[in-house]
Amino acid sequence: MGGFVGFIGGHENIIKNMADKIKHRGTDESFHIGDNIALGVRGGGFAYSLDKNLVICCDSNIDAGIILREYEEHGEKVAEKLQGAFAFIIYNINTGELYGARDCFGVKPFYYLTPSVSTHASERSNNIFMFGSEIKSFLAHPDFKKELNAAALKIYMIFQYSALEETFFKGVFRLNNGCYFIYKNNEIKVTQYFEPEYKTEEKSFDEYLEIISNNLISSVELNKCDEIGSFLSGGVDSSYIAALAKPDKSFTVGFGLDGFDESVYARELSAILDIKNYSKIISGDEFFDALPQVQYYSDEPHANLSSVPLYYLSQMAAEHTKIVLSGEGADEFFAGYRTYAESRFAKNYNRLPFGLRRIIKNIVRKLPAFKGRDTIIKCGRRIEDYYIGQAFIMDNDEADYIISDKYKSEVGYKDVTAPYFAQVKGRSDLVKKLYLDLFLWLPNDIFLKADRMTAAHSLEARIPILNKEMFELASKIPAEYLIKDGVTKYIFREAANKVMPNEWANRPKVGFTVPFKLWIKEQKYYNILKNMFEADFAGEFFKRDRLFAMLDAHFSGEQNNGRKLYTVYAFLIWYKIYFIDT
Numbered sequence: 001m002g003g004f005v006g007f008i009g010g011h012e013n014i015i016k017n018m019a020d021k022i023k024h025r026g027t028d029e030s031f032h033i034g035d036n037i038a039l040g041v042r043g044g045g046f047a048y049s050l051d052k053n054l055v056i057c058c059d060s061n062i063d064a065g066i067i068l069r070e071y072e073e074h075g076e077k078v079a080e081k082l083q084g085a086f087a088f089i090i091y092n093i094n095t096g097e098l099y100g101a102r103d104c105f106g107v108k109p110f111y112y113l114t115p116s117v118s119t120h121a122s123e124r125s126n127n128i129f130m131f132g133s134e135i136k137s138f139l140a141h142p143d144f145k146k147e148l149n150a151a152a153l154k155i156y157m158i159f160q161y162s163a164l165e166e167t168f169f170k171g172v173f174r175l176n177n178g179c180y181f182i183y184k185n186n187e188i189k190v191t192q193y194f195e196p197e198y199k200t201e202e203k204s205f206d207e208y209l210e211i212i213s214n215n216l217i218s219s220v221e222l223n224k225c226d227e228i229g230s231f232l233s234g235g236v237d238s239s240y241i242a243a244l245a246k247p248d249k250s251f252t253v254g255f256g257l258d259g260f261d262e263s264v265y266a267r268e269l270s271a272i273l274d275i276k277n278y279s280k281i282i283s284g285d286e287f288f289d290a291l292p293q294v295q296y297y298s299d300e301p302h303a304n305l306s307s308v309p310l311y312y313l314s315q316m317a318a319e320h321t322k323i324v325l326s327g328e329g330a331d332e333f334f335a336g337y338r339t340y341a342e343s344r345f346a347k348n349y350n351r352l353p354f355g356l357r358r359i360i361k362n363i364v365r366k367l368p369a370f371k372g373r374d375t376i377i378k379c380g381r382r383i384e385d386y387y388i389g390q391a392f393i394m395d396n397d398e399a400d401y402i403i404s405d406k407y408k409s410e411v412g413y414k415d416v417t418a419p420y421f422a423q424v425k426g427r428s429d430l431v432k433k434l435y436l437d438l439f440l441w442l443p444n445d446i447f448l449k450a451d452r453m454t455a456a457h458s459l460e461a462r463i464p465i466l467n468k469e470m471f472e473l474a475s476k477i478p479a480e481y482l483i484k485d486g487v488t489k490y491i492f493r494e495a496a497n498k499v500m501p502n503e504w505a506n507r508p509k510v511g512f513t514v515p516f517k518l519w520i521k522e523q524k525y526y527n528i529l530k531n532m533f534e535a536d537f538a539g540e541f542f543k544r545d546r547l548f549a550m551l552d553a554h555f556s557g558e559q560n561n562g563r564k565l566y567t568v569y570a571f572l573i574w575y576k577i578y579f580i581d582t
Helices: 012-018 065-079 135-140 151-161 205-223 235-244 265-272 284-298 306-318 330-334 344-349 356-364 372-381 396-402 415-423 429-455 466-472 490-496 523-534 544-556 562-580
Strands: 003-008 029-034 037-042 046-048 055-058 087-092 098-102 109-111 129-132 172-174 177-184 187-191 229-231 247-254 276-281 323-325 461-462
Touching: 003 012, 003 055, 003 087, 003 135, 012 037, 012 135, 012 177, 029 055, 029 461, 037 087, 046 065, 055 065, 055 284, 065 098, 065 177, 065 344, 087 323, 098 129, 098 172, 098 187, 109 135, 129 265, 129 344, 135 276, 151 396, 151 415, 151 429, 151 562, 205 235, 205 429, 205 466, 205 490, 229 235, 229 306, 235 265, 235 330, 247 265, 247 306, 247 372, 276 306, 284 429, 284 523, 284 562, 306 429, 330 429, 330 466, 330 490, 344 461, 356 523, 396 544, 415 429
Parallel strands: 229 247, 229 323, 247 276, 323 461
Antiparallel strands: 003 037, 003 129, 029 037, 046 055, 055 087, 087 098, 098 177, 109 129, 109 172, 177 187
């Protein structure tokens, strides 16, 4: 856990102010200030090469000197040689060249601003190239002219997160996972170095089972340290990690409503494993109270409801430890989401020629609802036409319906997903889903909230499942080992079952379910949303009469608009923080 920031283009004296914007990422600080360049680190790695020609800033306390030596040997290919989670910048003092890289899976964040794309370049006293772990650090630079990227809103309303490469801040881009860049003479060249293959390798089920078990055992041991804790839900991923690591402490949060609390399972497993468990029940008031902080630390609007329980989970863990283990990545590696599994009906129906399924779809969609109708319609469409990942808040037309005319866009979700599907053209639907989630959902939603909510409390999260060897292994496993009889992540569950009770290994995936849809049926929370929707600035982005209609329909029980309403509400909170209050 740590962060960096830097820029080329003047005002070098303000680098400390910029680094202070990310002081939550670490207390230790280091700086390099040279001719027309400034670099700063908070809680991360910082080092010079032996000849003092190279300087590196890393997001974590990895051995920065080792990376520099690897860079001297391999040059721009260095990112391919590295393991683990990382983001870093290397500056060549003699040539003025910058090299930046982000890890394969996007665990660590990396943003940059280039003068060539900024609409305000002509207003700047200098042509600046800016980069860092969090966008908020850019706000401290006097030449950073804050402007909303209008194109981002519609796509956010569909995906629940910022899915475009250009962020909600005009001219600020994220460096995608598995990419590096070279910046020199006001020009940037971005290269994707991580190009995963999904190529089945025939091994027996037991052989794969053994390899998974051994890999995870080794990875957990590498990530363990004294006084380490572990996040623990009732699901298989975090439970498997805790069972292997036997940490000193485990941490759990939940909500005091039926169907929204897995903390009882975490407490039971902790007792079985003889681990001290700390747990917290989050109230509705606490949920709403935390939203401004959650949106501030997220940098961009983020409407994954589970960010809030993760915020409180990290806050509680930070009171007892500095480092925790977490279970992200298993679903995307080993096909853990329900959307990856076909029902028996769908599997049989898909044996019909696609042309026939498409004709039947066009007929059925005009008919009243009946059992199997949705499946028939979906099976009559190509996956490229409907799949966007694990969150689909609304379609293009629904987004345009509530967004003000000023922010409507011809860009739709297929414009975002098409380049990824093109990379796995001709592959199975399962591979296409896994690939898309690896490059969109995992880095831009799962890892974004994990990084920001832990960093908000100066907590370091380590993810043993996330390593190249584990991914390369998972990408070779036959589909029938991943999903069996409708059970997702089947082989991973069987591996987990070796070290923990079947009840935990085979519990269906739930995740951090949040009772937001129930809360906003209460007058108190209904009024909170209504008051926000009534704000003048809300009318800038949305057709407020349609928001009120959605809210009232949900309140009365006519429709379930909880996720849609939360996505709007989260954006308005974020906008108020970054464009009205600051």
